[in-house]
Amino acid sequence: MGSRKKLVWGVLVAFLVLGVAGFYYFRNNNSAKQSFQEVHASRGTISSTVSTTGAVEPQTRVKIQSSVGGRIEEILVEEGQLVKKGEVLAMLSSTERAALLDAAKLQGKSEQGYWQKVYKETAVVAPMAGQVIVRSVDPGKTVTTSDSLFVLSDRLLVKAYVDETDIGRVKVGQKALIGLDAYPEIKVNGVVDHIYYESHLQNNVNIYNVDVVPDRIPEVFRSGMSANIEIIVEEKSNALLLPVAAVQSRNGKTVVLQRRRSKPDEVRYQSVQTGLKDEAHIEILAGLTDSAVVLLPDTSFVLPGKKGGSNPFMPQRNRTR
Numbered sequence: 001m002g003s004r005k006k007l008v009w010g011v012l013v014a015f016l017v018l019g020v021a022g023f024y025y026f027r028n029n030n031s032a033k034q035s036f037q038e039v040h041a042s043r044g045t046i047s048s049t050v051s052t053t054g055a056v057e058p059q060t061r062v063k064i065q066s067s068v069g070g071r072i073e074e075i076l077v078e079e080g081q082l083v084k085k086g087e088v089l090a091m092l093s094s095t096e097r098a099a100l101l102d103a104a105k106l107q108g109k110s111e112q113g114y115w116q117k118v119y120k121e122t123a124v125v126a127p128m129a130g131q132v133i134v135r136s137v138d139p140g141k142t143v144t145t146s147d148s149l150f151v152l153s154d155r156l157l158v159k160a161y162v163d164e165t166d167i168g169r170v171k172v173g174q175k176a177l178i179g180l181d182a183y184p185e186i187k188v189n190g191v192v193d194h195i196y197y198e199s200h201l202q203n204n205v206n207i208y209n210v211d212v213v214p215d216r217i218p219e220v221f222r223s224g225m226s227a228n229i230e231i232i233v234e235e236k237s238n239a240l241l242l243p244v245a246a247v248q249s250r251n252g253k254t255v256v257l258q259r260r261r262s263k264p265d266e267v268r269y270q271s272v273q274t275g276l277k278d279e280a281h282i283e284i285l286a287g288l289t290d291s292a293v294v295l296l297p298d299t300s301f302v303l304p305g306k307k308g309g310s311n312p313f314m315p316q317r318n319r320t321r
Contacts, residue, residue: 016231036267036295041242043290046276046283047235050169054085054160054223056180058133058153059211068122069144070094072137077150083126090124090137090149097121098142130154133223156221157213158190160229164206169233170195176212178227181226182217190214192231234276241281246294247274256288267295 055275074091077083087173093101097119104112134151137143158178162170176190194211201207214221248255255269272287288294 041292045237048230050166060154063148063151064150068094071098091121160210175232177230179228240284
């Protein structure tokens with residue numbers, strides 16, 4: 001019977017100690033005033049974008065093949081060179097000419113020179129104006145009519161891969177910003193030129209190809225390079241902007257926090273109407289003026305009772321009497 005009384009008294013004392021400790025803890029915690037950072041609304045430019053990846057590709061890619069099989073005698077162009085339509089890219093001896101010249105060579109230079117003049121070489125010409133992006137042959141190599149000798153491209157563009165959830169926001173004529181993984185310091189402006197009608201499945205997601213034509217082609221652009229594309233869906237200048245963190249959702253309304261004019265020590269929630277949003281800022285359409293000042297809660301963590309108080313749940317050092 002005595003042990004039960006001791007147990008009951010022990011439980012009561014434990015609850016009493018916890019209650020007193022909790023009282024001091026919450027008193028010290030609530031006594032600390034929350035601090036805020038003041039932020040001024042400002043005017044600036046904001047845009048809504050579709051971010052995606054893509055690759056540098058030629059708009060028109062043409063493989064150049066020879067009309068006859070034979071031996072390459074001379075290459076007249078290099079990779080990266082711009083050529084005109086009808087320009088000679090290489091000279092080729094047909095199989096019969098190559099065999100005849102090899103036989104004449106054994107009979108002397110005069111005999112070889114005679115047949116070189118009589119039996120002319122075959123010219124490989126460019127079917128269009130463009131840039132040589134691939135050169136697959138060298139002088140002396142034997143080729144057939146199915147071999148690709150050169151690849152021409154009329155111009156390089158960026159093929160962007162746009163998710164079907166975003167393709168509805170993309171329109172022909174929209175501006176874009178292009179960056180390359182290989183050269184992150186280079187940024188090139190471009191414009192949406194074509195949106196493909198057929199999608200393809202990639203990682204179980206329907207993807208539409210979008211051609212983005214650069215305003216200029218830097219020398220470092222190469223076919224097949226990976227690219228990052230920001231398609232500007234909508235852009236506004238002179239918009240009233242706030243940091244994204246300053247706008248909150250409260251009771252189904254979009255609000256910001258402000259000090260009361262009559263009582264600066266107290267704060268209130270002000271309803272606002274928002275517009276465009278990017279990673280850093282959000283547009284305010286209504287509810288604030290240009291001179292508005294809003295508050296950002298100070299999220300820095302401070303232990304309760306740091307200023308003069310103490311946490312009763314933390315171990316205490318022995319005090320000298």
